Amino acid sequence: MSLQSSHGGVANSLSREETQATGDNRRSPRLSAWLREVVTQALPAVIGLSVAFAAWQAWVELKDIKPYLVPSPSSVAERLYQDPWMFTVEGFKTLEGALLGFLLGAGVAILLASLMSQARFLERSIFPLAILVKVTPIVAIAPLLTIWFGFGLMPKVFIAALIVFFPIMVNALIGFRSVNPTSLALLESLSASRAEVFWRLRLPSALPYLFAAFRFSVPLSVIGAVVAEWFSGDRGLGSVIYIANNNLDMRTAFAGVFMLAILGVGLFLLTAVLERRVLFWHESNWAD
Amino acid sequence: MSNDAHIVIEGVDMVYEAGQRPLRVLAGIDFSVARGEFVSIIGPSGCGKTTLLRIISGLQEATAGRVLIGGSPPREAQRQKQIGFVFQDPSLLPWRSVIENVRLPLQVNRRSRTARNEALEARGQRERDPEGLISLVGLQAFGRYYPHQLSGGMQQRVALARSFVTSPSVLLMDEPFGALDEITRSAMRFELMRVWRSEAATADCTVIFVTHSIAEAVLLSDRVIVMSPQPGRIAASLDIDLPRPRGEEIEETQPFIDYTRRLRGLLREHALV
Numbered sequence: 389m390s391l392q393s394s395h396g397g398v399a400n401s402l403s404r405e406e407t408q409a410t411g412d413n414r415r416s417p418r419l420s421a422w423l424r425e426v427v428t429q430a431l432p433a434v435i436g437l438s439v440a441f442a443a444w445q446a447w448v449e450l451k452d453i454k455p456y457l458v459p460s461p462s463s464v465a466e467r468l469y470q471d472p473w474m475f476t477v478e479g480f481k482t483l484e485g486a487l488l489g490f491l492l493g494a495g496v497a498i499l500l501a502s503l504m505s506q507a508r509f510l511e512r513s514i515f516p517l518a519i520l521v522k523v524t525p526i527v528a529i530a531p532l533l534t535i536w537f538g539f540g541l542m543p544k545v546f547i548a549a550l551i552v553f554f555p556i557m558v559n560a561l562i563g564f565r566s567v568n569p570t571s572l573a574l575l576e577s578l579s580a581s582r583a584e585v586f587w588r589l590r591l592p593s594a595l596p597y598l599f600a601a602f603r604f605s606v607p608l609s610v611i612g613a614v615v616a617e618w619f620s621g622d623r624g625l626g627s628v629i630y631i632a633n634n635n636l637d638m639r640t641a642f643a644g645v646f647m648l649a650i651l652g653v654g655l656f657l658l659t660a661v662l663e664r665r666v667l668f669w670h671e672s673n674w675a676d
Numbered sequence: 677m678s679n680d681a682h683i684v685i686e687g688v689d690m691v692y693e694a695g696q697r698p699l700r701v702l703a704g705i706d707f708s709v710a711r712g713e714f715v716s717i718i719g720p721s722g723c724g725k726t727t728l729l730r731i732i733s734g735l736q737e738a739t740a741g742r743v744l745i746g747g748s749p750p751r752e753a754q755r756q757k758q759i760g761f762v763f764q765d766p767s768l769l770p771w772r773s774v775i776e777n778v779r780l781p782l783q784v785n786r787r788s789r790t791a792r793n794e795a796l797e798a799r800g801q802r803e804r805d806p807e808g809l810i811s812l813v814g815l816q817a818f819g820r821y822y823p824h825q826l827s828g829g830m831q832q833r834v835a836l837a838r839s840f841v842t843s844p845s846v847l848l849m850d851e852p853f854g855a856l857d858e859i860t861r862s863a864m865r866f867e868l869m870r871v872w873r874s875e876a877a878t879a880d881c882t883v884i885f886v887t888h889s890i891a892e893a894v895l896l897s898d899r900v901i902v903m904s905p906q907p908g909r910i911a912a913s914l915d916i917d918l919p920r921p922r923g924e925e926i927e928e929t930q931p932f933i934d935y936t937r938r939l940r941g942l943l944r945e946h947a948l949v
Binding site: 568570571573574575576577578579580581584588589592595668669670671 | 730733734735751754755757759761763765767769770771780781783784785822823824842
């Protein structure tokens with residue numbers, strides 16, 4: 389009796405919520421919710437950025453700063469407007485190197501972490517190597533990579549991969565180990581194989597840790613690609629900035645930096661959206 | 677009973693080599709459970725109940741002694757998915773919906789599937805339909821929900837449905853209702869008996885149920901085994917001869933109250949250190 393009523397009560401409240409979310413007049417509440425989201429999330433950021441740019445513009449004009457030291461935001465915007473195609477194409481070159489590098493670095497990191505999660509012996513043999521990779525300054529190997537791989541895409545991919553490798557590997561390893569012990573016991577009581585335990589339990593359990601690593605290693609991969617372009621690139625925003633710097637063309641250099649910032653923010657948002665999609669079941673995404 | 681013993685536990689010892697002196701957790705555990713019998717194990721915290729259950733299920737090896745399920749070692753029963761396990765933590769996979777969670781035991785370890793299906797057929801059984809089991813535990817409207825959208829009691833009901841999906845011949849339950857509130861817990865006891873009896877009609881499912889609750893043990897069991905701690909051993913055993921099906925009203929009857937009193941006496945005598 390008590391069971392029926394308590395159970396029925398939950399059912400009713402849940403189904404009521406559901407009809408609210410998917411009912412007849414779904415468009416207007418969704419749209420207004422979306423608008424509210426945009427206003428509450430984006431408006432403060434827009435205000436903050438506008439104030440910063442206005443202050444910068446005022447400072448440059450009032451103090452009469454030389455354009456070859458610091459250009460005004462309006463002159464940078466003008467430079468972007470003159471040559472939008474060039475900046476976009478070079479942006480995509482950088483993006484290409486960063487993303488391919490990210491995929492390579494993340495792939496190797498996750499593979500090694502999955503191996504290490506299977507045996508302490510593998511962890512003890514692989515981890516010191518990973519630390520060696522981690523502590524070597526990327527800037528020190530970058531010229532070397534040019535000698536090995538020449539100019540173009542490969543050094544970018546390699547450096548971006550190197551830079552994202554360690555944080556992803558460490559998080560993946562912690563993730564693969566952070567499984568609910570009773571879930572593990574359940575699978576073992578069903579004679580699940582090691583591979584099944586990995587695919588059905590360890591990998592999904594590691595996803596929150598992996599996404600935490602992706603959040604900051606995706607922008608890192610852009611840094612890696614730019615560093616590579618700085619040393620060995622003939623294309624990409626890194627080369628654009630490098631050449632502009634050498635010519636004291638600060639407007640072009642700043643325009644390149646601005647494009648890089650856009651790229652970083654875009655990738656960060658993309659990761660966040662993907663995370664919400666994939667980790668809908670995780671505590672971190674139970675908004676309200 | 678010994679002729680028809682389904683689960684046989686013989687001289688099981690468990691010693692942990694921890695620190696300077698070895699810690700003896702279980703000492704000379706001997707008992708057998710008949711096919712289709714519902715046995716509860718009751719005792720204070722730290723008397724090795726959970727360890728014993730893990731040894732019976734094959735999750736852990738005993739230091740000495742042996743366990744046989746239907747004449748075979750527990751690992752073999754595992755391979756044939758004859759063991760259903762319900763833990764205190766419902767331990768549903770949060771990224772799987774209710775129906776996908778119930779389906780999980782059917783999806784893992786498919787290699788031994790043919791052998792298992794033959795074994796099931798020999799007992800005149802087959803795998804359960806996950807949808808049907810969800811209905812059986814009253815969650816038919818929630819198949820597509822995710823665990824975080826359900827209450828603790830509902831999650832434990834999903835775990836119950838999941839444990840039945842392979843038509844196990846043995847159901848091991850480790851304080852399955854221990855984390856629930858008293859009202860839900862009481863409801864879940866009757867829920868369990870209902871599901872178990874609906875299974876038992878075709879399946880003769882043997883249950884070993886670990887609990888802290890005297891009323892729970894008396895209400896559910898055919899027999900209650902009392903364990904005493906340090907090291908864990910069997911102190912007493914009490915047959916519960918109450919008619920089935922048992923409804924809520926049975927808790928008011930004199931025989932039930934007498935059994936409760938006797939069990940409390942046994943616990944006071946053996947289980948307090």
